[in-house]
Amino acid sequence: MHPGAWIVWAACAGWVAFSTTNPFYLVVLLGAAWIVHASHRREGPASRSFRVFLLFGLWAMGTRTALVFLGTVEASSVTLALFEGFRLGVLLAVFGTFNSVTDPFGILRFAPRRFHEPALASALALSLAPRTIAATAKVREAQRLRGFRGRRWRMLPSLAVPVLENGMEAALTLAESMDARGHGSGPRTRYRPQAWGPGSWVVASTASLGAVAFLGAVIEHSGGLSPSTFPLEWPEVSSVLLIAVALLAVPALVSDGNDS
Amino acid sequence: MNPAVVFENVTFSYPESDEPALKDVSLVIPEGSFALVAGRTGSGKSTLLRAINGLVPHFSGGTFEGRVELQGRSTIDQPPRYLAGVVAFVPQDPDASFVLDRVEDELAYAMENLAVPPVTMRRRVEEVLDLMSLAELRDRSVRSLSGGERQRVAVAAALTAGPRILVLDEPTSQLDPQGAEDVLAGLQRLVHDLGLTVVLAEHRLERVAGFADLAIVCDAGSVSAGEPEPTLSEAGLGPPVARLARLAGWAETPLTVRDARQVAHRYRLPEPDLAPRFRQPPVLELVGVGASYGSRTALEDVSLSLSPGEVAALIGRNGAGKTTLLRCATGLHEVSKGTVSIAGDPPEPGRTIALCPQEPGTVLYKDTVVAEVAATFAARGLLDRDKVSDLLNRFGLAAHASDHPRDLSAGEQLLVATAAIVATGASVLLLDEPTRGLDPESKGLLGGFLRDFASRGGAVMFATHDVELVAAVADRVVLLAGGEVIADGSPSEVLGDSHVFSPQMTRVFGPGWLTPEQVARALVPS
Known part of the structure; x- marks a missing residue:
């Protein structure tokens, strides 16, 4: 797969997570992130990044919810905190998948020359997570x-030292x-150079389609993107948007060999 | 011959250091030479190598005087990246130097930066993949390779750029004897056929001395260079055959097994003493152990026992399963079949069994050496100053007690890490390649400690590629191949019977003869 296709996928999945607090969409997105990770993860310690970011996400969700207990505790505020925490967790899981399927420095090689410096900085930042994960395992x-x-x-x-x-x-070496x-x-x-072949087209276009559907829903204020928690109501679910989220799992059906 | 590298009165000090790391170094390395850089840990070897391509002082900082020239270009005027087409550098730890994920991409990285045309890149990658026997690994992730495979990838990645000068810092430290021989012979072929200049640092002179046509000896920042034989002899360095020549008072100092044989036929030796040793009942027992990583089988039906008082060496090709065996014995890696027991109970890492990992840096976290060792005692609820200082003495670390562990040389760090692990008080001690990057002196110290540990009733097993260490320290050798034990016996039996894993003394004098000291005591003129 062309690294650019993964950037498009991650950006679209990130946007979908960002646009909604509806747990039903988010749960499907989490499943999509997991199945993409499972089918395209790289060899070596990088493949652990999904799990690590998922745990990080759970921790973030827990912290977000715990903060509520500092103020007045009501069903509504706890639910809102849970929804927002879950969104943050799913966002982190998407990032974990991106880390586990792409080589950050591969993205660097594909970046056009004039974007070389920012791409280098991003690649270094992205490679930090898998490197830290590997180092932590050894030190533990x-x-x-x-x-x-x-x-x-x-x-x-x-551990930390x-x-x-x-x-x-x-990093110095x-x-x-x-x-x-x-x-x-x-x-x-x-x-x-990696070809942008049919596989990359499929990944990028299905992910974009999913993201556009959510953009439409945001503009139209429809589809139950932000379920009401005040008063507490059962979230509304649109079948179109469910299909749109599911499109983000399509990379799992595309094999890496399709592009070569 | 034209000079490839010229040092002119180079003096260099690292930032915040009073003592210069290089002192008034003047040196000429002619084009097309195979130069061996030798010397103790901390003698300035690595600094000298890094000064060749300008990493010193461009990356290290510090004060630099004098001049280094590569084919007439000064290293001071421009950063290392502009010399990348002329000189390539392979650092000691290949792991941290890899930029890309796939082996093939890593090999092409430097060429991409140098704007080599794509057609040429394809051809060179294929050539180097064959030269370094890496063709089967081309699609693998570098992070998933074994230590030895990574080292070959690092050398290959340096070669593809087509440098005229190749600088390597201990490039065979993680390779098995045959793998090391292949890499060095490959480098020598490039020197002979293409006129490449190779500058290579190495502690294990038995591997390299035969290839070198120039020796550079570093000693506390001063550098002397010349013909290998006199230069190394004068510095008291050399492979075991050279050590034998010194001990036995030979007039000439051989550097290779072949040279030593020509002298040796003037002497004769009695039959070696091959009496079997008495073994106590075993403490560590592995019965029918199998292990795997995903679908890849690493160990198959391994049965092995270790008794108190024994120092066993675990040898075998890269990827034979040595590390996995140690990890299974310690309980760090789950066995897929069979059992592991220590005095009848499952192993408890850090209590009943200790393992020194390959990278000492993962262990160290305190500000001083003494605190590092004390921390392990404290974890057991014991804090006895006498015990701490006793342990430091046994490792020869007393003088460094209040130093910061990370300021020490790689070899010293390894000793500190080992001391911190030994302090767990476990009676079974396992070590994974404990002599990587150790100079002969530290190696002797570690070997002495292991023997002492065993004589106090401990049991030791270490994995290594260093057959000379095995000859000097072990009283039992286990040979692993493809995840199975294929030989298990005394060093005389196992090493004497092997083509690849025999020490120099065995090669010259036959099975049963292991160390220069042993031979020198028995040798009589014929």
């Missing part, structure tokens, strides 16, 4: 080997390596 193991058990917060320094220090060292290998020395050529 080292803690076990030293017999560190017990409360999480007491173990935090022995090596992860951050190794991360810093790795990467920067050196890129420079030593001529990065940014002038015009460049492309090795076997």
Whole structure:
């Protein structure tokens, strides 16, 4: 798949999550993100990013809901917090899928020359998550080997310090390596550029169609995008929008070989 | 011959350091030479290598005086990226230097930056994939490869750019003996056929000394260079055959097994002592153990036991399953069949069994060496100053007790990490490639510790590619291939019987002879 097709998919899925707090649409979107991750994830530690971002999402949802309990607790406010927390969680899961299916530096190679610098910064930022995930797993193991058990917060320094220090060292080595290998020395050529083939067309167009349907619903104020929680009402669901969300799962049906 | 690299009175200090890392270095490396850079850890080897392509001082900062020229171009005037077409650099840890995900893309990365035409790129990638035997891995993700495979990818990625000078920092540290031989022979072919200049740092001189035609010895920032034999001898460095020559007082110092044989036929040796050792009842037992990663089988029906007092070495090709075996024995990787037990109970990592991981950096988090070791004792609820300082002494780390672990050399960090793991008090100690990047001195220290640990009733097993370490330290060798144990016995039996895994003394004098010390004691003129 062309990396551009994944950017389009992620942008559309992100927009859909952003436009609604309706849990029914969001649950379908979460399923779509999972199935796309499961069918296109890369080898190695990067494939763990979906799970990590999902956990991060659950934590965000929990925190968002817990905040409500600081004020007046009512069914309405708790539900609203749950809906908004869930939206945030799904958004993070979509990002996790994007991380697990694309190589950030692959996107860098495909970026046009004039966007090279911002693309480099984004690639570095995107690669941080999988790198940190891999580093954390190794350090957690080292803690076990030293017999560190017990409360999480007491173990935090022995986890955070090596992860951050190794991360810093790795980032420096990467920067050196890129420079030593001529990065940014002038015009460049492309090795076997990835074709934007039928598979990429299918992924990009179905994702766009789904996003456009939600754009329409936002403009028309229809489809139950933001269910009322004050008063508390059962969310309205539009079958058109359900189909639109489901379109984001289409990449799962497209094999990576379709483009070559 | 034209010079490829010229150092003119180079003095360099890292930021916030009083002691220069390079002191008034003047050096000429002629075009088409295979230069070996040797010296202790912390002697300035890595700094010298990084100064060749300008990473020092452009990335390191610090104060730099003098001049480095590559084929007439100064490294100071422009950042390293503009020299990428002339010089390629392979760093010690290939993992952190990979930019792209797929092997094939990684190989093309430097060429893309240098605007090499696509047709040429295709051809060069194919050539280098064959040269480094990587064709089968071309579509894999670099992050999913084994350590040895990654190292070959890193060398390949440097070669594709078509540099005239290739600088490599310990490029075979994670390769098995045959893999290392292949990579080095490949480099030598490029030197001979294409006039490439290779500058390579290595501690394991037994691997490289035969290929080098120039030796560069670093010692506390000073550099001397010349013909390999006299230069290395003068610095007291050399492979085991050279050590034997020193111990036995030979007039000439051989650097290769072949040279040593020509001297050795003037001497004779008695029959080696091959008496079997007494073994205590085992403490660690693996019975019919199998393990896999997804659909890929890593271990198949491995049965193995380890007794108190034993130091066992686990050897085998890259990807043979050594790391997986250690992880299964520790309980870090789930076995798909069979059982693992320590004195009858399942293994408890950090309590009944200890494993030193490959990367010491994952262990270290305290500000001082002494605090690092004390933290492990504290986790057991014991904080005994005497125990901490005793352990530091046994690792030769007492002088570094209040240093920051991350300021130490890679070899010293490894010793600190090992000490912090040993402090768990487990009586079974496993180590995964414990001598990567260690100089002979630190290696001797670690070897001494392992023997001492075993003599106090502990059991040790370490995975390694370093056959000379096995010869010096182990009293038992387990050979793994394709996830199965294919040989298990004394070093004399297993190493003596092997083409690839035999130490230099065995190659010269036959099975049963393992270390220069052992041979020197028994050698008599014929």
